Amino acid sequence: MTDQAAVDGMVQAGLPLWLAERVVEVLRDLRTGRHGSTGTGVRSLTGHEPHAFEDFARAVVAPALDAPEEGLT
Structure with a gap:
């Protein structure tokens, strides 16, 4: 798609x-x-080295998507 x-x-x-x-x-x-x-x-503000969004998504987002939906009834 253009x-x-x-x-x-x-x-x-x-x-x-x-x-x-x-x-x-x-x-x-x-x-x-x-x-x-x-x-x-990132380093200046947090004191930590930056990392790729892909790493963040694997570490934080993917587990959150796999978590059971609690309290959503």
Whole structure:
């Protein structure tokens, strides 16, 4: 799917044009690896080395998705 087809589809689904264009821009940046590296901000703010989102997702998100739904009745 082209970026323009994605924008057109989102607009047809009811998103404002400006938002559809920004979503496609963010997805393009992710696809091309524009945000694939980290600077020194994480280390400066937390004192810890940055790690990949994929590592975070495996360590935090995946177990949360596998956890039983408690209190949702």
